[in-house]
Amino acid sequence: MNTLTHLNAKGEARMVDVSEKQTTQRTATATASVEMHASTLDMIIQGGHPKGDVLATARIAGIMAAKRTPELIPLCHPLMLSKVEVDLEADAQLPGVRIRATCKLAGQTGVEMEALTAASVAALTVYDMCKAVDKRMVISNTYVEEKTGGKSGDWSFDN
Amino acid sequence: MNTLTHLNAKGEARMVDVSEKQTTQRTATATASVEMHASTLDMIIQGGHPKGDVLATARIAGIMAAKRTPELIPLCHPLMLSKVEVDLEADAQLPGVRIRATCKLAGQTGVEMEALTAASVAALTVYDMCKAVDKRMVISNTYVEEKTGGKSGDWSFDN
Amino acid sequence: MNTLTHLNAKGEARMVDVSEKQTTQRTATATASVEMHASTLDMIIQGGHPKGDVLATARIAGIMAAKRTPELIPLCHPLMLSKVEVDLEADAQLPGVRIRATCKLAGQTGVEMEALTAASVAALTVYDMCKAVDKRMVISNTYVEEKTGGKSGDWSFDN
Amino acid sequence: MNTLTHLNAKGEARMVDVSEKQTTQRTATATASVEMHASTLDMIIQGGHPKGDVLATARIAGIMAAKRTPELIPLCHPLMLSKVEVDLEADAQLPGVRIRATCKLAGQTGVEMEALTAASVAALTVYDMCKAVDKRMVISNTYVEEKTGGKSGDWSFDN
Amino acid sequence: MNTLTHLNAKGEARMVDVSEKQTTQRTATATASVEMHASTLDMIIQGGHPKGDVLATARIAGIMAAKRTPELIPLCHPLMLSKVEVDLEADAQLPGVRIRATCKLAGQTGVEMEALTAASVAALTVYDMCKAVDKRMVISNTYVEEKTGGKSGDWSFDN
Amino acid sequence: MNTLTHLNAKGEARMVDVSEKQTTQRTATATASVEMHASTLDMIIQGGHPKGDVLATARIAGIMAAKRTPELIPLCHPLMLSKVEVDLEADAQLPGVRIRATCKLAGQTGVEMEALTAASVAALTVYDMCKAVDKRMVISNTYVEEKTGGKSGDWSFDN
Numbered sequence: 033m034n035t036l037t038h039l040n041a042k043g044e045a046r047m048v049d050v051s052e053k054q055t056t057q058r059t060a061t062a063t064a065s066v067e068m069h070a071s072t073l074d075m076i077i078q079g080g081h082p083k084g085d086v087l088a089t090a091r092i093a094g095i096m097a098a099k100r101t102p103e104l105i106p107l108c109h110p111l112m113l114s115k116v117e118v119d120l121e122a123d124a125q126l127p128g129v130r131i132r133a134t135c136k137l138a139g140q141t142g143v144e145m146e147a148l149t150a151a152s153v154a155a156l157t158v159y160d161m162c163k164a165v166d167k168r169m170v171i172s173n174t175y176v177e178e179k180t181g182g183k184s185g186d187w188s189f190d191n
Numbered sequence: 192m193n194t195l196t197h198l199n200a201k202g203e204a205r206m207v208d209v210s211e212k213q214t215t216q217r218t219a220t221a222t223a224s225v226e227m228h229a230s231t232l233d234m235i236i237q238g239g240h241p242k243g244d245v246l247a248t249a250r251i252a253g254i255m256a257a258k259r260t261p262e263l264i265p266l267c268h269p270l271m272l273s274k275v276e277v278d279l280e281a282d283a284q285l286p287g288v289r290i291r292a293t294c295k296l297a298g299q300t301g302v303e304m305e306a307l308t309a310a311s312v313a314a315l316t317v318y319d320m321c322k323a324v325d326k327r328m329v330i331s332n333t334y335v336e337e338k339t340g341g342k343s344g345d346w347s348f349d350n
Numbered sequence: 351m352n353t354l355t356h357l358n359a360k361g362e363a364r365m366v367d368v369s370e371k372q373t374t375q376r377t378a379t380a381t382a383s384v385e386m387h388a389s390t391l392d393m394i395i396q397g398g399h400p401k402g403d404v405l406a407t408a409r410i411a412g413i414m415a416a417k418r419t420p421e422l423i424p425l426c427h428p429l430m431l432s433k434v435e436v437d438l439e440a441d442a443q444l445p446g447v448r449i450r451a452t453c454k455l456a457g458q459t460g461v462e463m464e465a466l467t468a469a470s471v472a473a474l475t476v477y478d479m480c481k482a483v484d485k486r487m488v489i490s491n492t493y494v495e496e497k498t499g500g501k502s503g504d505w506s507f508d509n
Numbered sequence: 510m511n512t513l514t515h516l517n518a519k520g521e522a523r524m525v526d527v528s529e530k531q532t533t534q535r536t537a538t539a540t541a542s543v544e545m546h547a548s549t550l551d552m553i554i555q556g557g558h559p560k561g562d563v564l565a566t567a568r569i570a571g572i573m574a575a576k577r578t579p580e581l582i583p584l585c586h587p588l589m590l591s592k593v594e595v596d597l598e599a600d601a602q603l604p605g606v607r608i609r610a611t612c613k614l615a616g617q618t619g620v621e622m623e624a625l626t627a628a629s630v631a632a633l634t635v636y637d638m639c640k641a642v643d644k645r646m647v648i649s650n651t652y653v654e655e656k657t658g659g660k661s662g663d664w665s666f667d668n
Numbered sequence: 669m670n671t672l673t674h675l676n677a678k679g680e681a682r683m684v685d686v687s688e689k690q691t692t693q694r695t696a697t698a699t700a701s702v703e704m705h706a707s708t709l710d711m712i713i714q715g716g717h718p719k720g721d722v723l724a725t726a727r728i729a730g731i732m733a734a735k736r737t738p739e740l741i742p743l744c745h746p747l748m749l750s751k752v753e754v755d756l757e758a759d760a761q762l763p764g765v766r767i768r769a770t771c772k773l774a775g776q777t778g779v780e781m782e783a784l785t786a787a788s789v790a791a792l793t794v795y796d797m798c799k800a801v802d803k804r805m806v807i808s809n810t811y812v813e814e815k816t817g818g819k820s821g822d823w824s825f826d827n
Numbered sequence: 828m829n830t831l832t833h834l835n836a837k838g839e840a841r842m843v844d845v846s847e848k849q850t851t852q853r854t855a856t857a858t859a860s861v862e863m864h865a866s867t868l869d870m871i872i873q874g875g876h877p878k879g880d881v882l883a884t885a886r887i888a889g890i891m892a893a894k895r896t897p898e899l900i901p902l903c904h905p906l907m908l909s910k911v912e913v914d915l916e917a918d919a920q921l922p923g924v925r926i927r928a929t930c931k932l933a934g935q936t937g938v939e940m941e942a943l944t945a946a947s948v949a950a951l952t953v954y955d956m957c958k959a960v961d962k963r964m965v966i967s968n969t970y971v972e973e974k975t976g977g978k979s980g981d982w983s984f985d986n
Contacts, residue, residue, distance in 0.1 A: 036234055036245065038320040040594075045244045045320075045565070047572055049592035051534060051613055057369060064330075075195055085204045086195065088363070088883040092424050093265050095365055096891075099420050099428055102576050104259070104312050105319050106252050106569050110576055110589050112428050114458065115367035117358075136369055140591065145319050152311045152330070153263050160264050160304050161197040161204075163335075168348060171223075171311070171333035176326065189327060199912070204883070206890055208910035210852060210931055216687060247565040247681070251742050254683055255573075258738050258746055261894050265887050269894055269907050271746050273776065274685035276676075295687055299909065354870055354881065356956045363880045363956075375528065382966075393831055403840045404831065406522070406724040410583050411901050413524055414732075417579050417587055418899070422948050423955050424888050430587050432617065433526035435517075454528055463955050470947050470966070471899050478900050478940050479833045479840075485971065486984060489859075489947070492966035494958075507963060513711055513722065515797045522721045522797075541807075552672055562681045563672065570742050581736070581789050582796050583729050622796050629788050629807070630740050637741050637781050638674040638681075640812075645825060648700075648788070648810035653803065666804060693846060724840070728901050731842055735897050735905055748905050750935065751844035753835075772846055 038107045047107045053140040058181030060135055062147035064155040064174040067128040072166040076129070076158075077122050086161045087120040087129070094118035094154030098135055101149045111139050113146060118154050128169075129158050132177070144176045197266050206266045212299040217340030219294055221306035223314040223333040226287040231325040235288070235317075236281050245320045246279040246288070253277035253313030257294055260308045270298050272305060277313050287328075288317050291336070303335045356425050365425045371458040376499030378453055380465035382473045382492040385446040390484040394447070394476075395440050404479045405438040405447070412436035412472030416453055419467045429457050431464060436472050446487075447476050450495070462494045515584050524584050530617040535658030537612055539624035541632045541651040544605040549643040553606070553635075554599050563638045564597040564606070571595035571631030575612055578626045588616050590623060595631050605646075606635050609654070621653045674743050683743045689776040694817030696771055698783035700791040700810040703764040708802040712765070712794075713758050722797045723756040723765070730754035730790030734771055737785040747775050749782060754790050764805075765794050768813070780812045833902045842902045848935040853976030855930055857942035859950045859969040862923040867961040871924070871953075872917050881956045882915040882924070889913035889949030893930055896944045906934050908941060913949050923964075924953050927972070939971045 037048050076086045098116045102108040115136040123130045133150035135143040155171045162169065178188035196207050235245045257275045261267040274295040282289045292309035294302040314330045321328065337347035355366050394404045416434045420426040433454040441448045451468035453461040473489045480487065496506035514525050553563045575593045579585040592613040600607045610627035612620040632648045639646065655665035673684050712722045734752045738744040751772040759766045769786035771779040791807045798805065814824035832843050871881045893911045897903040910931040918925045928945035930938040950966045957964065973983035 035324070036320060037323045038248075039244055043244055044596075045248045045568060045572070046595075047575075047590070047593040049613060051591040051615060085198055085202055085883060088880060089197075089204045089265055089887055091363060092884055092887045093263065095363070096421070096424050097263055098365075100263070103573070104252065104256055104263075105316055106248055106573050107316075108319060109591065110428075110587075112430065112589065113365070114369040114427065116365040118364075119362075136367060138369060144322060145315065148315055148318065148330075152315060155333075156304065156307055156311060157264055157266075159307065160267060161195060163303060164196045165194070167335065167346065169334065171307075172331050174314075174330035174333070175328065176322075187326065203914075204886060204890070205913070206893075206908070206911040208931060210909040210933060244565060247562060248569055250681060251566055251569045254681070255739070255742050257683075262891070265891050268909065271748065271907065272683070273687040273745065275683040277682075278680075295685060297687060353960070354956060355959045356884075357880055361880055363884045403724060403834055403838055406721060407728055407833075407840045407901055409522060410725055410728045411899065413522070414580070414583050415899055416524075422888065422892055422895070422899075423952055424884055425952075426955060428587075430589065431524070432528040432586065434524040436523075437521075454526060456528060462958060463951065466951055466954065466966075470951060473969075474940065474943055474947060475900055475902075477943065478902060479831060481939060481971075482832045483830070485982065487970065489943075489969035490967050492950075492969070493964065494962065505962065512801070513797060514800045515725075516721055520721055522725045562675055562679055566674075566681045566742055570740065574740055577740070581729065581733055581740075582793055583725055584793075585796060621799060622792065625792055625795065625807075629792060632810075633781065633784055633788060634741055634743075636784065637743060638672060640780060641673045642671070644812065644823065646811065648784075649808050651791075651807035651810070652805065653799075664803065727840060731840070732898070732901050734842075748907065749842070750846040750904065752842040754841075755839075772844060774846060 045107060050109060050140040055138055055140055056181045057138050058142050060142060060144040060147040060179040061177045062133050062151040063177050064131045064151040065128055065172050066155050066158045066169055067126055067172055068169045069166050070127040072162050073122055073127045090120055090154040090157040091118045093157040094133055094150040097153035098146045098150035101146045105145050108145050109141050111137055113137050118150050131155055142179060142182050144179060204266060209268060209299040214297055214299055215340045216297050217301050219301060219303040219306040219338040220336045221292050221310040222336050223290045223310040224287055224331050225314050225317045225328055226285055226331055227328045228325050229286040231321050232281055232286045249279055249313040249316040250277045252316040253292055253309040256312035257305045257309035260305045264304050267304050268300050270296055272296050277309055290314055301338060301341050303338055363425060368427060368458040373456055373458055374499045375456050376460050378460060378462040378465040378497040379495045380451050380469040381495050382449045382469040383446055383490050384473050384476045384487055385444055385490055386487045387484050388445040390480050391440055391445045408438055408472040408475040409436045411475040412451055412468040415471035416464045416468035419464045423463055426463050427459050429455055431455050436468055449473055460497060460500050462497055522584060527586060527617040532615055532617055533658045534615050535619050537619060537621040537624040537656040538654045539610050539628040540654050541608045541628040542605055542649050543632050543635045543646055544603055544649055545646045546643050547604040549639050550599055550604045567597055567631040567634040568595045570634040571610055571627040574630035575623045575627035578623045582622055585622050586618050588614055590614050595627055608632055619656060619659050621656055681743060686745060686776040691774055691776055692817045693774050694778050696778060696780040696783040696815040697813045698769050698787045699813050700767045700787040701764055701808050702791050702794045702805055703762055703808055704805045705802050706763040708798050709758055709763045726756055726790040726793040727754045729793040730769055730786040733789035734782045734786035737782045741781055744781050745777050747773055749773050754786055767791055778815060778818050780815055840902060845904060845935040850933055850935055851976045852933050853937050855937060855939040855942040855974040856972045857928050857946045858972050859926045859946040860923055860967050861950050861953045861964055862921055862967055863964045864961050865922040867957050868917055868922045885915055885949040885952040886913045888952040889928055889945040892948035893941045893945035896941045900940055903940050904936050906932055908932050913945055926950055937974060937977050939974055
C-alpha cells in the first residue's frame with residue numbers, strides 16, 4: 033500500500049470504509065517506557081506497597097483508555113474489544129517503568145491504536161502520580177511490538 | 192517534596208486536596224516526536240496538500256484531548272483551560288513530526304498533564320493516519336519542556 | 351467457578367478474554383429502590399404532573415447510563431445493547447420509588463452490569479431531583495433480579 | 510408504521526428492541542447548511558489557506574460526533590460505524606457552507622441519526638469558528654437526503 | 669473584529685487565549701425548529717400523553733448536550749454553566765416543534781455554542797423519536813436569538 | 828424549601844440557576860455497601876494480594892466517576908472538584924465491602940451527587956469483579972452521611 037488511506041483524493045480526512053474487510057481474530061501489543069530518576073522508581077517499588085497503587089492505577093487507566101480510543105483518535109473505527117491487558121514492570125536498568133498493552137478482537141480493523149492508546153495513557157498516569165517528586169521523566173519508545181490477524185497477517189517490529 | 196502525594200498514608204490512590212492552593216496563571220508546554228521513514232514524512236508534506244490534513248487532524252485531536260485529560264488520567268483534577276495550542280512540524284532530520292502543545296489556565300493545579308495528553312494524542316493521531324504505509328513508527332521524547340506559575344514558579348527541562 | 355476471573359495469576363486487574371465465548375441472546379433485569387419520606391413521594395406523584403418529569407428524567411438517565419457502562423466500570427467489555435427499558439413506579443408502601451431496568455443483546459458477555467448501572471443511575475437521578483426537599487433518602491436493594499442466556503443459562507435471584 | 514415506536518404502551522420512552530431485525534448493509538446521507546454573510550464566506554475561502562482549517566476542523570468534528578451519537582441521542586442504539594465521510598463545500602450562491610455527511614454500517618438499525626449528528630456538529634463547528642466576525646449565521650435545512658438498506662429499502666428525500 | 673480568531677497567523681486552528689478577558693455574567697438563547705407532517709405533530713401532542721415523553725426526552729437530551737459542548741466543538745473552552753433551560757413547543761402553524769434553549773454562566777467566554785448545541789440536540793432527539801412515522805422532517809432556523817454580557821454587551825438577532 | 832426546584836412551574840425539568848448562590852467551601856460524604864457471601868469476601872481479602880486489586884480498581888473507578896457526575900445525572904451542574912477520596916473496607920460482620928466517598932469543592936452547589944456517584948460506581952465495580960463467584964450480591968444503604976458548607980450549613984444523616 034502506498035497511499036495514506038485516511039485521506040481521500042482531495043487530501044481530506046475521512047473514516048475509511050471497512051465494510052468489505054474480513055472479520056478475523058486480531059491482536060496487537062504495544063509498548064511504552066517512562067524513564068525516571070532511580071529514586072523515583074524506588075518510591076514506586078518500596079514504601080510498604082510492593083506492586084502498590086501507582087502501577088495498579090496506571091493499569092486501570094490504560095485498560096479504560098483502550099476502550100475510548102475511537103473518541104480520542106478522530107479516524108479510528110468504534111470496535112468491540114474482547115480483551116485488554118496492560119502490564120507494568122519496574123526496570124532498575126532503565127531506570128523506570130516498562131509498559132506492555134495487548135488488545136484483542138474479532139473485527140474488520142486492527143487494534144494497534146487501542147494498544148498504543150492503552151500504553152500511552154498508562155505511561156501518562158505513571159507520570160502524573162510521580163511528577164511531584166520528579167519533573168524530568170520522559171515517556172519514550174512507544175510503538176507497536178507485534179500484531180496478528182488481518183490481511184497482512186502476523187508481524188513483529190523486530191523482524 | 193519527597194513523597195508521592197497521590198497516595199495516602201496507606202498507599203492508596205486519591206485525588207489530592209488542592210482547595211488551599213493559590214489560584215495563579217499557569218502554563219505548561221510539552222513535546223513529543225513521531226519518528227518515521229523519510230518516505231512517510233514525504234507523503235505527509237507532499238501530494239498536493241501542503242499543510243494538509245494529517246497535521247490538521249492531529250492538531251484538532253490534540254486540542255480536544257487536552258480538554259479530556261481528567262477523564263483519562265484517574266487522579267487529575269477537572270480544570271478550566273483558558274488556552275490550548277498544538278504545533279506540528281515536519282522535521283526532515285528526524286525524520287518525522289515534532290509536536291509541541293501549550294496549555295494555560297488560572298487555577299490551583301498545573302497543566303502539565305493537559306499539555307502531555309495533547310502532545311501524546313496528537314502523536315497517536317499522526318501514527319494512525321500513517322500506519323498503513325509505515326508500521327515501524329516510534330513515538331519518543333514525550334516530556335514537559337517548560338512550565339510557569341504555581342508555587343514552584345517558572346521551570347524548564349533544560350536548566 | 352471459584353476464582354475471581356478479573357484478576358490474573360498475579361492478582362492484577364485485566365479485561366478478560368471473551369473471544370472464545372459463544373454469541374447468544376442475553377438479557378438481565380436489575381432492580382433498585384429509593385426510599386424517601388411519604389411527603390416527598392407525594393410531590394413526585396401529585397402537583398398536576400402525574401407520571402411527571404421526575405420519573406421521565408430518571409428513566410432517560412438510566413437508559414443513557416446503560417450505554418456508558420464500559421466507560422464507568424473499568425473491566426466491562428464494550429457491547430452493543432439491542433434494547434434498554436427502565437421502569438419506575440411509585441410505591442406508597444415503601445414509601446419511595448421502585449426501579450427495574452432490563453437490558454438485552456446478542457453477545458459474548460452478560461448484561462448484568464448494564465442493567466445494574468441503568469437502575470443505579472436512575473435511582474441517583476431521583477435522588478438528585480428530590481434532595482432539596484428530603485435529605486434522608488436511601489438507595490437500597492440494588493441487585494440482579496434475573497438473567498437469561500449465556501453458558502449458565504436462565505437464573506433468578508429468588509430461586 | 511403508524512405509532513411512535515420509541516414510546517411503550519404507557520407513553521414512556523424506551524430503547525426499542527432491535528434484536529429480531531436483520532443485519533444488512535445500511536447507509537444514510539444527511540445534509541445541513543450554514544448561511545452567512547458573503548464576506549464571512551470569503552474569509553473562510555481566502556486568506557492564504559484555500560481548503561484551510563475552518564473546513565478541515567468542521568470535517569473532523571463531524572466525523573468524531575457521528576461516533577458519539579448514542580451518547581447524545583437518548584434512545585439511539587450503540588453501533589459500529591464502518592465508514593463516516595463529511596464533505597463541506599463553500600457555496601457563493603447561498604452564501605455559505607453546504608455540508609453532506611454519509612455513514613455506513615452492517616447492522617440492525619439505520620444510520621440516519623449518525624449522519625444527521627455529523628452534519629449538525631460540523632455546522633455548529635463552522636458557526637463557532639466564524640461567530641466572531643458574523644453573529645447572524647443561520648443553520649438550516651438539516652435533513653436526511655437518502656438512505657439504503659434495512660426493511661424499508663432505498664429511499665431518497667426527493668422521490 | 670475582522671479576522672477569524674480561531675486561526676493563528678498560519679491559518680491553523682487553536683483554542684484562543686481567554687485568560688485576559690473579564691469574567692462577567694453571560695447568557696445566550698438559541699432557537700431551532702423541527703418541521704414535520706401535521707399528523708406527526710398530532711401523535712406527539714395526543715395519544716393520552718399530553719406533555720408526553722417526546723418533548724420530555726428531547727428536553728433532557730438538550731440539557732445534557734449543553735454540558736458536553738466542549739467535547740463536541742473542537743475549539744470551545746470548557747466552562748461551568750450555572751443554568752440551562754430548554755423549552756419545546758408544539759406549533760400547529762409550522763407544523764412542527766419549536767425549541768428555545770437558554771444557557772447562563774459567569775465566565776470569560778460566551779455561551780452561544782452551548783445554547784446552539786442544546787437546541788440542535790433537542791431537535792435531533794425529536795427527529796429520532798418521530799422518524800419511524802415521518803421520514804421528511806427538516807430541522808431549520810437554528811440560530812442565536814439573543815445574548816447578554818461580555819465585551820460586546822447585549823445583542824439580539826432582530827435588531 | 829417545599830417544592831422540587833428541578834421542575835419549573837409547568838413541571839418540566841431544567842438545570843436550576845445557581846448564579847446568585849454564594850461560593851463556599853463544600854464537602855459531602857456518601858456511603859454504600861456491597862453485601863456478599865462470606866467466601867466471596869475472603870477471596871477479595873486473601874489470595875496473596877492483601878489490599879489487592881478488587882479494592883484498588885473500585886477505588887479508581889469511584890474517583891473517576893465522581894468527575895463524570897454531570898454527564899450522568901441530567902440536571903447536575905458541571906463543577907470543579909478540588910478533592911475526591913474513596914475508601915473501601917472489608918467488613919466480616921456484613922459480610923461485604925463498605926464504601927465511603929468524600930468530595931470537596933469551592934463552588935455554588937453542593938457535592939452530594941458527586942459523592943453518591945463515586946460510592947455507587949465503586950460498589951458496581953466490586954460487584955462486577957466478584958459476580959463470577961457470587962450472583963447474589965446486593966448493593967445497599969447508599970446515602971449521604973454528612974455534608975458541610977452551603978446555605979444550609981453542616982448536616983449529618985444521624986442528627
